[in-house]
Amino acid sequence: MNEFGKAKMEYEEAPVPAELGDRVKSGMTEGKQKATRGRALRRSIGTVAACFVVLFAGLNLFPTFAAAAADVPVVGGLFRVMTVRSIHGTVNDVQINVDQPAVSGGDDFTQRINDEIQERVAAKTAEGQQIVAEYKEAFLATGGTEEEWSQRDNEVSVTYDIKAQTDTTVSFVVDTYVSVASAYQEAYFYNLDVANDKELTLADLLGDDWVNICNTSIQKQMAASEDPTVYFDASMGGFTTVDETTSFYINADGSPVVVFPRATVAIGAMGVVEFPIEK
Numbered sequence: 001m002n003e004f005g006k007a008k009m010e011y012e013e014a015p016v017p018a019e020l021g022d023r024v025k026s027g028m029t030e031g032k033q034k035a036t037r038g039r040a041l042r043r044s045i046g047t048v049a050a051c052f053v054v055l056f057a058g059l060n061l062f063p064t065f066a067a068a069a070a071d072v073p074v075v076g077g078l079f080r081v082m083t084v085r086s087i088h089g090t091v092n093d094v095q096i097n098v099d100q101p102a103v104s105g106g107d108d109f110t111q112r113i114n115d116e117i118q119e120r121v122a123a124k125t126a127e128g129q130q131i132v133a134e135y136k137e138a139f140l141a142t143g144g145t146e147e148e149w150s151q152r153d154n155e156v157s158v159t160y161d162i163k164a165q166t167d168t169t170v171s172f173v174v175d176t177y178v179s180v181a182s183a184y185q186e187a188y189f190y191n192l193d194v195a196n197d198k199e200l201t202l203a204d205l206l207g208d209d210w211v212n213i214c215n216t217s218i219q220k221q222m223a224a225s226e227d228p229t230v231y232f233d234a235s236m237g238g239f240t241t242v243d244e245t246t247s248f249y250i251n252a253d254g255s256p257v258v259v260f261p262r263a264t265v266a267i268g269a270m271g272v273v274e275f276p277i278e279k
Contacts, residue, residue, distance in 0.1 A: 079105040079194045081162060081170055084114075085121075093150070094132050097157040098125055101172065109197035113190065117174060120188060121158050128156030128178040135180040155179040163249040163257075168195035171250035187272075189247045189259070202248060205256050206279055214242040214258060218275045231266045239265040251276060 080103070087098040100121045102114045132154050139149055156178050163171040171191045178184035191200040202210045218239060222231045232238025239260070247259045260266075260273045 079103055081172060093154060094129055095155040096125065097155065099159050101160040101174065103192065105194055107197065110194065113192065124158060124176040125156055131178050131184060132156065132180055153179045164252050169193050173249055189249050191250055202256055206277065211242055213279060214277050217277045218258065221275050230270055
């Protein structure tokens with residue numbers, strides 16, 4: 001048995017967490033994304049070693065399936081952001097589309113960022129394949145056929161989008177997506193000051209009064225919406241305040257844009273909700 005075969009057997013024989021079936025079911029129910037995101041991240045990072053074995057052994061087995069992308073720079077100055085791994089192909093009837101970014105620079109700061117991105121990409125790719133497999137099992141068990149399943153869009157993807165860049169800073173988003181349910185869509189935001197080896201915060205961009213600035217702006221934008229009723233109120237678990245964990249990216253004007261996942265502050269039909277913030 002070759003190395004990949006052994007890794008695959010170890011992965012398949014590993015006990016499946018009991019909560020996975022519940023996650024597949026909860027993925028069918030709108031409004032559960034926030035809780036699911038937390039569980040997904042904790043489990044992904046907790047099982048990242050196993051994910052590495054399966055994913056990267058697979059890359060070695062299928063050289064035409066995974067190819068190192070060209071060193072394409074998109075940020076000038078002290079550093080570059082580039083695609084370091086591009087994976088496009090089908091494994092176990094799941095379409096895998098992964099474009100993994102990295103930040104050049106060679107110091108401890110950029111290496112830490114790159115290691116974190118690599119862990120997340122590997123974990124989310126392996127987790128996505130397992131989620132699709134569990135979803136397929138449930139689909140067939142409830143009367144679906146193999147033919148019907150083959151007509152579905154069974155995809156696991158990781159992409160990234162650069163939002164803003166200067167000679168010393170960059171803001172980009174790594175998006176992960178599993179086609180079976182919106183609850184398995186997740187985004188990771190990177191706002192980096194490479195010149196000073198730090199991740200930028202809302203306080204860095206808006207000053208000491210950043211919480212009040214953000215809250216006031218968000219509340220005004222919600223109230224000015226064509227239909228303010230699409231937003232949840234506090235009693236429904238809607239927006240109350242930003243904090244250090246609030247996601248954001250920096251736009252081309254240098255202003256932060258606060259981002260809330262689907263169905264956390266507004267109805268699911270609104271999708272991901274964004275609020276640009278100005279001082």
